[in-house]
Amino acid sequence: MADKIVINDLNFYYNQKQAINNLNMSIPANEIFSVIGPANSGITTLLRTLNRLCDLTPGIRIEGEIQLDNQSIYAPEVSVTELRRRVGIVFDVPTPLPMSIFDNIAYGPRLARKKNKKALAETVELALRQAALWEEVKDRLKIQAMSLSGGQQQRLCLARVLALEPEVILLDRPCSGLDPISTAKIEESLTELKKQFTIIISPHNTQQAARISDRVAFMLMGNLIEEGANMEVFSSPKDRRTSDYITGRFG
Amino acid sequence: MKKFKEKLSGRVFFVLALSTISALVLITVFIFVNGMPLIAEVGLFNFIFGMSWAPEQGQFGIFPMIVGTVSVTLGAALLGIPVGICCSIFMAEFAPAMMKNIFRPAIQLLAGIPSVVYGFWGLIFIVPAISTHLGGVGMSILAGSIILAIMILPTIISISEVSLLALPRTYKEGALALGMTHWQTIRHVQLPAAKSGIVAGVILGIGRAVGETMVVIMVLGNSVALPESILDSVRTLTTNIGLEMGYAAGRHRQALFATGIVLFVIIMILNISAQYITRKKVK
Amino acid sequence: MRITARNAEKTAKILIWTIALMVIAVLIFIIIFILYRGLPVINWNFLTEIPRRSGREGGIASPIIGTLSVTALAVLIAMPFGVGTAFYLAEYTKGGIITRIIRFCTESLAGIPSIIYGLFGFIFFLDVLGLGWSILSGGLTVAIMILPTLIRTAEESIRSVPKSYREVSFSLGGTKWQTIRKAVVPSAIRGIANGIILSVGRCVAETAALIMTAGYELIMPRSVFDSSRSLAVHFYTLVMDGISERNAYGTAAVLIILVFFINVVANMLINRFVAKGR
Numbered sequence: 001m002a003d004k005i006v007i008n009d010l011n012f013y014y015n016q017k018q019a020i021n022n023l024n025m026s027i028p029a030n031e032i033f034s035v036i037g038p039a040n041s042g043i044t045t046l047l048r049t050l051n052r053l054c055d056l057t058p059g060i061r062i063e064g065e066i067q068l069d070n071q072s073i074y075a076p077e078v079s080v081t082e083l084r085r086r087v088g089i090v091f092d093v094p095t096p097l098p099m100s101i102f103d104n105i106a107y108g109p110r111l112a113r114k115k116n117k118k119a120l121a122e123t124v125e126l127a128l129r130q131a132a133l134w135e136e137v138k139d140r141l142k143i144q145a146m147s148l149s150g151g152q153q154q155r156l157c158l159a160r161v162l163a164l165e166p167e168v169i170l171l172d173r174p175c176s177g178l179d180p181i182s183t184a185k186i187e188e189s190l191t192e193l194k195k196q197f198t199i200i201i202s203p204h205n206t207q208q209a210a211r212i213s214d215r216v217a218f219m220l221m222g223n224l225i226e227e228g229a230n231m232e233v234f235s236s237p238k239d240r241r242t243s244d245y246i247t248g249r250f251g
Numbered sequence: 252m253k254k255f256k257e258k259l260s261g262r263v264f265f266v267l268a269l270s271t272i273s274a275l276v277l278i279t280v281f282i283f284v285n286g287m288p289l290i291a292e293v294g295l296f297n298f299i300f301g302m303s304w305a306p307e308q309g310q311f312g313i314f315p316m317i318v319g320t321v322s323v324t325l326g327a328a329l330l331g332i333p334v335g336i337c338c339s340i341f342m343a344e345f346a347p348a349m350m351k352n353i354f355r356p357a358i359q360l361l362a363g364i365p366s367v368v369y370g371f372w373g374l375i376f377i378v379p380a381i382s383t384h385l386g387g388v389g390m391s392i393l394a395g396s397i398i399l400a401i402m403i404l405p406t407i408i409s410i411s412e413v414s415l416l417a418l419p420r421t422y423k424e425g426a427l428a429l430g431m432t433h434w435q436t437i438r439h440v441q442l443p444a445a446k447s448g449i450v451a452g453v454i455l456g457i458g459r460a461v462g463e464t465m466v467v468i469m470v471l472g473n474s475v476a477l478p479e480s481i482l483d484s485v486r487t488l489t490t491n492i493g494l495e496m497g498y499a500a501g502r503h504r505q506a507l508f509a510t511g512i513v514l515f516v517i518i519m520i521l522n523i524s525a526q527y528i529t530r531k532k533v534k
Numbered sequence: 535m536r537i538t539a540r541n542a543e544k545t546a547k548i549l550i551w552t553i554a555l556m557v558i559a560v561l562i563f564i565i566i567f568i569l570y571r572g573l574p575v576i577n578w579n580f581l582t583e584i585p586r587r588s589g590r591e592g593g594i595a596s597p598i599i600g601t602l603s604v605t606a607l608a609v610l611i612a613m614p615f616g617v618g619t620a621f622y623l624a625e626y627t628k629g630g631i632i633t634r635i636i637r638f639c640t641e642s643l644a645g646i647p648s649i650i651y652g653l654f655g656f657i658f659f660l661d662v663l664g665l666g667w668s669i670l671s672g673g674l675t676v677a678i679m680i681l682p683t684l685i686r687t688a689e690e691s692i693r694s695v696p697k698s699y700r701e702v703s704f705s706l707g708g709t710k711w712q713t714i715r716k717a718v719v720p721s722a723i724r725g726i727a728n729g730i731i732l733s734v735g736r737c738v739a740e741t742a743a744l745i746m747t748a749g750y751e752l753i754m755p756r757s758v759f760d761s762s763r764s765l766a767v768h769f770y771t772l773v774m775d776g777i778s779e780r781n782a783y784g785t786a787a788v789l790i791i792l793v794f795f796i797n798v799v800a801n802m803l804i805n806r807f808v809a810k811g812r
Contacts, residue, residue: 053705058628085707095698098721107716108706157702164706260711264626267618271639271685274678278646278654285657334553341554345547354558356801361561363793365739367770368786372564374773401560434543455645462647464742465770489649493742496656511653515646522645526638 004029004168004198005050010064012045012222014057019045021222023064027215032190032199034213034230036206038250042222043202044092047170050200051087052080068168085112088161092173094153096145101137104145104156108164123163131159132189151182158186162193169193171201175208187212206246210234218242282515286508298509304475306495306503313510315475319392319485320461320517322478323471326396327403327460332453334400335407339449342408343415344437362405370469373398378470387482390472396481398466403456410455414448415441447528454525458518464489488514565790572787575780581788585752589768590778594785596754600669600762604748605737607673607758608680609730615677616684616733617726623685624692625714644682651679652746659747667749667761675747676740680733687732691725692718724803731800738792741766765789 005027012020020042027033035043048054049066052073066073073083085108097104105124109115115123124141128134133155137148145156154174161169171190175183190199190212203209209216210230217227218239226233226242237243244250290298293311301312342354377397382389422444426436442449472484473494486494492507492514499507583593619636627633655675665671695718703717741764749761750771763771765785772782 051705053701056701056704081707081709084705089705091698091701093698095702097699097702097717107703107708111703111706111708111712111716160702160706257709257711260714261626264618264622267615268622268636270615271619271636271643271681274681275639275642277658278650278678281654281657281662282650285653334557337550337553338557341550345550346554350554354554356797357558357561359797359801360565360794363735363739363797364564365741365766365769365789365793367741367766367773368568368789369564371769371773371782371786372567376567404557432539432543434546435539437546458645459647462645462649464647464649469770469774489647489742492649492653493745496653496746508653508657511650515650518645518647518650519642522642525645526641 002029003027004069005200006067006070008065008067010046010049010066011062012042012049012054013061015059019222020049023222023224025217025224025227027198027200029198030194030196031214032194032201032212034209034216035200035202035219036209036216036245037219038245040221041219043219044172046219047089047172047200047202050168050170051084051089053084053089055080081111085164086166087168087170088164088166089170089172090154090157090161090174092176094150094157094177096148096153096156098144098146100142101145101148101156102141105160105163107160112164123165124159127159127163130162130189130193131155132185133159149182151178151185154178154182155186155189158189166197168198168200171199173202173204176204183208206234206248218245220245279515282508282511286505286510286512289502289505289509290512292502299513302477304491306499306506309502311502311506311509313488313491313513315477316486316488316491316510317513318477319471320487320489320514322392322481322485323395323399323467323487324457324460326392326481327399328453328457329400330396331400331403331407331456331460335404335452335456336411336449338404338408339411339415339452340437340442342412344433344441358405358408361401362409366402366463366465367469369398369402370466373466373470381482385482388472388484390470390484392471392478392481392483392485394470395467395485395487398470399460399463402463402466403459406456406459407449407452410452411445411449414445414452417448418444447531451525451529454521454528458521458525461517461521462489462514464493468493488517568783568786568790572783572785572790575784576787580781580784584754585768585781588775588777589752589772589781594765594768594781594788596752597763597765597768597785598788599755600748600768601738601764601766603669603755603758603762604672604676604744604764605734607669608676608737609733611673612677612680612684612733613730616681616729617688619681619685620688620692620726621714624689625710625718640682640685643678644686648679648740648743649746651675652743654678655743655747665759667747667751668759669748669755669762670758672744672748672762672764673758675743676737679740679743680736683733683736684729687729688722688726691722691728694725695721728800728803731796731803735793735796735800738789738796739766740764741770745770765792 003026007023007025010020010023035046037043049062054060097107102124105127106120109120109123125134128137133152136152148156175186193199213230216230216233218225220241226237226239234246237246289311298311298313300314302314303310303312342351346354373394377394378389381391381394418441422440423436426440467487468490471486471490473486473490474484475486478485488510491510496507580593582595584596585594586592623633655671659665659671659674660667699717699721700713703713744764745767748764750763751761752763755762766789769782769785769789772778772785
């Protein structure tokens with residue numbers, strides 16, 4: 001299968017401090033790609049370079065190249081807003097905006113101004129269904145999104161990204177604060193969603209990575225240690241540090 | 252279209268943000284342009300240290316008013332600063348939640364009441380009280396100081412309280428853990444640590460006292476003479492402008508603008524030192 | 535040794551409580567005193583009649599209109615500049631020399647006394663622009679005075695909008711302008727409104743600058759080019775020229791009630807703002 005995202009010689013700096021060292025990686029389309037590793041491994045930074053959200057942080061510097069469908073996303077002619085619509089992100093804590101459920105989901109499509117009222121309502125419904133939230137909220141789309149439970153809020157954030165009709169979905173430890181049932185629901189939707197989207201996730205533990213991913217990459221201190229198919233990495237890791245990490249010796 | 256809007260919004264905000272710069276520049280320029288000719292004519296030294304103010308006779312000395320402003324401000328500071336700091340300690344450390352809920356809006360209200368109302372109250376209460384108990388006409392440095400002290404309280408209290416509350420909890424907890432009493436902690440740890448914020452608040456409070464006009468017109472008696480005691484009447488720089496601007500013309504008007512220059516310079520020195528102290532703290 | 539520390543603690547506590555309570559007592563005393571003498575004066579006629587014989591008789595209708603129109607004008611003029619500056623400082627700049635200058639000017643304006651504003655307004659709006667003593671001159675002068683309050687409160691409330699709102703909006707393909715309009719403004723609006731209310735309070739209380747720019751006229755103004763006496767100026771004149779103590783108390787009571795309401799509204803906005811921010 002064709003590679004959706006190709007990363008060549010990526011170096012990332014916060015002021016003087018290097019967060020990612022010479023990273024090369026290819027991410028295939030329509031799979032769930034997990035990036036695992038302990039805290040401060042550069043995973044969040046990596047995800048945020050993929051939709052250029054890192055541009056918002058002052059004092060950063062990026063070297064190397066990231067291609068989406070064979071086009072460099074850091075080329076000057078690229079529209080950042082367009083890119084962010086193609087590559088959506090779900091953050092580690094639920095981040096509903098202080099507005100109704102409907103308005104939250106419709107936020108992205110409304111910014112793009114491509115839809116009439118009816119099409120917008122359909123998009124919202126579809127996104128909520130895909131995120132397995134529709135049944136729980138369909139009668140109260142007008143209530144404040146903040147009043148939902150944490151797990152529901154995180155699925156709302158997923159639905160909000162889906163409503164963009166993106167190509168790639170980034171999830172940065174999306175289940176870190178959630179109860180097991182919500183986590184299961186999100187994992188279930190993700191397995192369903194990979195048919196349509198390319199999913200890159202930073203799971204909150206190795207078990208989750210093992211459950212849902214097709215491919216797994218292990219990062220440590222900004223370096224890519226190992227990358228391969230799920231089974232390979234978890235059953236026969238090539239690198240000592242990888243096996244130490246997945247067996248729980250550190251991290 | 253979107254890109255255009257994007258650029259335009261940034262530019263518009265920038266232009267709007269220039270308004271404060273242009274306002275300050277305009278104010279400075281117009282005050283100086285209108286006042287400088289007279290200072291140049293009379294001479295800076297004679298203007299500031301001249302003892303006689305008689306515009307009709309061409310005598311423009313504002314030294315008594317500088318003394319007036321300084322003495323009333325000093326009085327207000329002596330009364331207002333300790334009370335203000337005590338109130339901020341009360342708010343930050345001692346007040347139970349219920350008292351805070353009364354105190355905070357009360358201080359806000361205190362800040363919002365028009366100064367003329369304070370002046371009126373002073374005229375009706377403080378001035379007669381001073382006259383009966385201490386003698387004299389009552390309109391005096393003392394009366395002005397008392398009312399100004401009340402008026403500068405909100406400034407001192409709010410800024411000091413904020414800087415006390417902004418201290419890391421660990422300061423207080425660390426000191427208490429070492430066996431210090433609450434009061435020792437406040438005196439030896441929290442107050443020194445919040446010093447720069449408190450000083451900034453005090454300076455801004457003093458600035459308010461220096462610049463206050465209506466109250467001092469109402470309770471100081473406004474005589475142009477060097478005071479001999481706190482029961483004497485004085486005239487401040489602000490009073491001089493406020494009282495005579497209504498009918499002044501020609502050189503007399505210029506002299507009032509020149510008074511404004513002196514006032515402006517004093518205020519800017521206070522402003523800049525308060526800003527300098529606050530900024531140093533941030534660093 | 536230990537006993538002295540404990541005694542010091544006790545003494546300090548008692549002293550601070552006493553001082554704080556005394557401050558409250560003085561404030562309450564001032565307010566009650568004015569209201570006690572002033573409230574009986576206030577009735578429908580007092581509020582709706584224009585002053586006669588320099589304010590010895592009649593009411594305070596025209597000063598009320600004067601205050602309201604100067605305030606409305608000042609807030610309308612200052613709002614775009616103040617709020618715009620706040621957005622510039624909070625969203626569009628990362629520091630640098632111009633930002634430092636803007637901050638310096640804002641804080642300096644906040645410290646300049648109203649008599650200096652009066653002098654400036656007098657020479658600039660009355661003389662140079664030829665507007666004469668008028669509501670417009672007064673409004674423009676006070677507009678500059680309230681700029682710092684507006685900027686400070688608006689900037690604070692914009693900064694208190696969680697960073698995550700902005701990130702979410704950007705991550706959903708929002709431009710900067712869209713993000714500000716749809717994700718930041720709705721959450722900052724209460725704080726901005728609070729700043730506007732506080733500015734209204736400052737306009738109502740202003741006296742010195744308005745004497746010099748809006749003038750003393752007591753007849754009902756017909757346009758912003760007419761001179762009009764504000765409530766505070768009217769009160770001052772009633773007291774200082776010894777015109778009518780009775781009406782002075784009435785006017786002062788109206789002023790205090792106005793300021794009180796302004797504070798109540800501002801606090802309501804702040805409390806709901808804080809509650810929502812959680």
